[in-house]
Amino acid sequence: MTDLTFAELNLSQPILQGLTDMGFEEPTPVQTQCIPPLLNQKDIVGQAQTGTGKTAAFGIPVVQQTDISVQEVQTIIMCPTRELAIQVTGELIKIGKHIDGLHVVPVYGGQSISRQIKALKRGAHIVVGTPGRTIDHLRRGTMKLDQLQRVVFDEADEMLNMGFRDDMEQILSYADQPVQTIMFSATMSKGIQKIMKRYMNNPQTIAIERKKVTAPNIEQYVVEVRDSVRTEAICRFMDINGFKLALVFCNTKRKTEKVSRELQSRGYSTDFINGDLNQNQRDRVMAKFRSGAIDILVGTDVAARGLDIEDIEVVFNYDIPHDPEYYVHRIGRTGRAGRSGMAITFTTKNKKKQLRSIEKQIKNQLQPLNLPSTAEVQESRITGEMDDLVEVLEKGSLRPFIEQIESFADDRFTTIEVAAALLKKVTAASESPDQSDSTSKSYDDSAMIKMHFNVGKKNNVYPGDLVGAIAGESNVPGNVIGNIDIHPHHSFVDVPGKHVEDVLKFMNSNRVKGKKVRVKVA
Numbered sequence: 001m002t003d004l005t006f007a008e009l010n011l012s013q014p015i016l017q018g019l020t021d022m023g024f025e026e027p028t029p030v031q032t033q034c035i036p037p038l039l040n041q042k043d044i045v046g047q048a049q050t051g052t053g054k055t056a057a058f059g060i061p062v063v064q065q066t067d068i069s070v071q072e073v074q075t076i077i078m079c080p081t082r083e084l085a086i087q088v089t090g091e092l093i094k095i096g097k098h099i100d101g102l103h104v105v106p107v108y109g110g111q112s113i114s115r116q117i118k119a120l121k122r123g124a125h126i127v128v129g130t131p132g133r134t135i136d137h138l139r140r141g142t143m144k145l146d147q148l149q150r151v152v153f154d155e156a157d158e159m160l161n162m163g164f165r166d167d168m169e170q171i172l173s174y175a176d177q178p179v180q181t182i183m184f185s186a187t188m189s190k191g192i193q194k195i196m197k198r199y200m201n202n203p204q205t206i207a208i209e210r211k212k213v214t215a216p217n218i219e220q221y222v223v224e225v226r227d228s229v230r231t232e233a234i235c236r237f238m239d240i241n242g243f244k245l246a247l248v249f250c251n252t253k254r255k256t257e258k259v260s261r262e263l264q265s266r267g268y269s270t271d272f273i274n275g276d277l278n279q280n281q282r283d284r285v286m287a288k289f290r291s292g293a294i295d296i297l298v299g300t301d302v303a304a305r306g307l308d309i310e311d312i313e314v315v316f317n318y319d320i321p322h323d324p325e326y327y328v329h330r331i332g333r334t335g336r337a338g339r340s341g342m343a344i345t346f347t348t349k350n351k352k353k354q355l356r357s358i359e360k361q362i363k364n365q366l367q368p369l370n371l372p373s374t375a376e377v378q379e380s381r382i383t384g385e386m387d388d389l390v391e392v393l394e395k396g397s398l399r400p401f402i403e404q405i406e407s408f409a410d411d412r413f414t415t416i417e418v419a420a421a422l423l424k425k426v427t428a429a430s431e432s433p434d435q436s437d438s439t440s441k442s443y444d445d446s447a448m449i450k451m452h453f454n455v456g457k458k459n460n461v462y463p464g465d466l467v468g469a470i471a472g473e474s475n476v477p478g479n480v481i482g483n484i485d486i487h488p489h490h491s492f493v494d495v496p497g498k499h500v501e502d503v504l505k506f507m508n509s510n511r512v513k514g515k516k517v518r519v520k521v522a
């Protein structure tokens with residue numbers, strides 16, 4: 001692997017400036033490998049894991065090759081969903097921010113066609129569209145392809161499912177000249193090969209070397225619970241891990257609304273997205289999610305491909321996706337651009353076959369994880385509150401409150417009792433019946449359980465490793481380099497740092513040694 005810089009990829013000064021503004025310091029592998037042949041007009045099929053920068057891998061050469069003086073469509077980029085078309089347009093505009101007069105226009109169904117026609121008339125160099133609306137414009141003659149140089153299919157395998165062949169033929173029939181054909185996706189189905197032969201000119205496949213189909217920085221778990229417990233389970237995982245932003249996938253439109261409502265009634269700020277919403281509604285929901293105004297977005301597979309939302313910490317598969325490839329795309333909404341992420345898939349005993357086909361697809365096993373009990377969730381709430389309290393205590397200025405507590409805690413209550421009552425009040429869970437315990441493993445109170453530290457590449461331990469290991473189901477790949485006897489049933493403690501050395505040191509320190517604790521890695 002070469003460590004080329006963007007400057008060494010022969011990019012123009014305005015583009016380099018744009019990339020710097022975007023905070024891109026160096027190209028990702030898919031960018032290093034695809035940008036040079038794309039600048040050389042090669043037909044490329046590019047495959048790289050989710051969140052690794054495929055958009056800029058085709059976006060940078062597309063922008064660089066645009067001749068601003070020619071006020072005609074030179075590139076069409078096809079995307080499977082409207083949200084993705086909007087997002088890709090945004091990324092290209094950012095790349096070309098310092099190029100005066102560059103016009104990138106999104107065209108998708110659900111938006112007023114007359115507005116799009118106006119935008120196209122003003123002169124669009126790059127059109128980013130969904131297939132239906134793009135072809136609509138071609139038929140109406142509101143988009144001319146005399147100057148078309150290239151067509152990009154983002155999420156190419158999905159475009160194939162959506163009738164790629166027809167779309168491709170239609171587009172080409174509107175352009176007489178040969179065009180460069182470019183395809184990108186994290187997954188490539190066999191059908192792509194046929195398409196490549198038929199429509200591409202001496203295509204080069206660039207697949208980024210990888211052992212796993214899914215990004216390595218996503219911790220993947222499977223949780224066996226009864227179907228009726230899934231919403232409750234989402235809440236518990238959210239609380240116990242302190243997640244702020246989550247995406248939940250359901251297999252039907254109806255369920256997205258139902259699950260969103262159930263989560264809302266449990267006090268989360270949520271919304272749902274599916275193909276039945278009109279474009280305005282969809283835009284509003286996405287804007288709320290992107291701005292962090294909602295904590296949990298519940299969606300169908302319409303939200304599975306390509307969407308890049310910073311800081312989604314966890315993806316839940318409320319339903320197992322029907323298509324194993326969709327598993328890859330769904331969970332790829334987290335762990336983007338090298339960040340870490342967690343994916344939790346709910347299952348029941350009779351869905352073993354579906355799970356296995358996913359594991360086959362991703363060439364990896366999902367790690368079993370138990371549903372946290374209500375007691376554990378409550379413990380983690382208390383630990384969280386205590387941490388916040390330390391901050392308040394350290395800031396001081398408590399005198400007036402101390403006086404109030406002292407006068408309140410007369411002969412009936414001690415000050416400690418008052419403090420305890422306040423803590424109870426702020427950590428009070430919305431008590432829901434604990435339906436989980438019949439499905440989750442029960443711990444043997446008297447037994448000490450060995451906890452293994454499963455160590456990943458960076459010698460880090462992760463919360464999931466520990467929980468899985470506590471349940472005695474530690475088969476996370478990696479070296480087990482330390483283990484420690486702990487009691488399974490007592491308070492969580494926060495461990496300083498994720499490095500296994502920190503954990504071991506802390507566990508052996510006086511503060512914890514001999515005490516009955518369970519570990520939560522912060």
Ligand SMILES: Nc1ncnc2c1ncn2[C@@H]1O[C@H](COP(=O)(O)OP(=O)(O)OP(=O)(O)O)[C@@H](O)[C@H]1O
Binds near residue numbers: 025052056186
């Ligand atoms: N060279 C880079 N340096 C830093 N961040 C980058 C770089 N290239 C892309 N990114 C950022 O990485 C994130 C993921 O990129 P992108 O959406 O293009 O991924 P993708 O490979 O298309 O994923 P998916 O398969 O899910 O569509 C984006 O936020 C993008 O801005």
Ligand SMILES: [Mg+2]
Binds near residue numbers: 054055154306
């Ligand atoms: Mg993408």
